[in-house]
Amino acid sequence: MFRMLKLNPPNGWRAVAWELAIVTLGVVIALAAQQVVEQRSWRAKARSATTPIRTELGDHYAYAVEWRMVHPCMIAQIERLQLRLANSGPTLDPAPVYRESALGAFVLRLPRKPFPDSAWHTAVGDGVAAHFKPELRKGLGDHYDQAATLLAMTDLNNRDNQRLFTLSRQMMLDPPTKFGMMQALDELRGRIDTMDFNSGQLLGQVARLGMKPDSSTVGYVLDRSGTLQMCVRERLPLRSLADASQPIDYVYSPKHTPASAKP
Numbered sequence: 001m002f003r004m005l006k007l008n009p010p011n012g013w014r015a016v017a018w019e020l021a022i023v024t025l026g027v028v029i030a031l032a033a034q035q036v037v038e039q040r041s042w043r044a045k046a047r048s049a050t051t052p053i054r055t056e057l058g059d060h061y062a063y064a065v066e067w068r069m070v071h072p073c074m075i076a077q078i079e080r081l082q083l084r085l086a087n088s089g090p091t092l093d094p095a096p097v098y099r100e101s102a103l104g105a106f107v108l109r110l111p112r113k114p115f116p117d118s119a120w121h122t123a124v125g126d127g128v129a130a131h132f133k134p135e136l137r138k139g140l141g142d143h144y145d146q147a148a149t150l151l152a153m154t155d156l157n158n159r160d161n162q163r164l165f166t167l168s169r170q171m172m173l174d175p176p177t178k179f180g181m182m183q184a185l186d187e188l189r190g191r192i193d194t195m196d197f198n199s200g201q202l203l204g205q206v207a208r209l210g211m212k213p214d215s216s217t218v219g220y221v222l223d224r225s226g227t228l229q230m231c232v233r234e235r236l237p238l239r240s241l242a243d244a245s246q247p248i249d250y251v252y253s254p255k256h257t258p259a260s261a262k263p
Contacts, residue, residue, distance in 0.1 A: 056119045064203050065222070070239075072237040074110060078185050080095075081107065082182060090173060098230065106161060110192075110227060207247060218241075
């Protein structure tokens with residue numbers, strides 16, 4: 001150890017210190033440059049990932065407009081079925097059956113949109129979503145949660161719609177059976193109302209994210225909407241496109257809480 005203390009570099013310790021400082025600075029600069037390159041790469045990946053996400057949100061927006069537009073028609077269909085059920089005696093007066101090549105037979109026409117989410121899940125799985133701006137990442141997370149809720153309720157609607165096909169059959173109608181079918185229609189109506197509200201909120205989410213699609217995307221979905229076409233054929237009520245495109249903004253406030261719900 002004492003020998004090391006007696007060491008005397010040819011150019012002195014000051015030169016050694018300068019060399020160490022230069023090497024350290026070079027390492028720091030290299031690491032910083034690498035970090036800059038990585039950040040630029042992630043930003044490029046983030047910009048690229050938003051393109052398919054924007055497409056998905058455009059579809060979601062158009063589906064939400066469709067739902068809000070045909071909402072009065074769906075309620076009118078349910079009311080017709082309930083009236084038929086209520087006016088039936090011991091034997092059910094069968095509901096008319098409608099048929100479409102792609103859908104089959106049905107007594108109640110509802111939209112069945114898929115609300116795709118593969119672009120978002122790919123961005124999350126690849127780690128790209130973590131490099132979105134915080135407000136964008138949170139907004140997209142909230143939006144896709146809302147879309148997943150709508151998709152889950154669509155699955156329940158499809159299940160109930162199959163059950164309601166029973167109303168097309170001539171059968172004995174005792175009070176418990178009538179009550180059960182009426183209750184199923186009431187539950188479906190409540191879910192349809194909830195989906196109408198959620199669809200209005202979804203419109204606002206997409207607009208706030210700056211990903212609202214152009215009118216051609218909405219027009220494409222509406223032109224191919226089997227529910228909308230049936231409602232027009234049957235002359236059932238519809239919400240105007242202008243009204244259907246209006247978002248619903250909901251903010252919790254104690255002023256909106258019923259007195260009975262307040263602590």
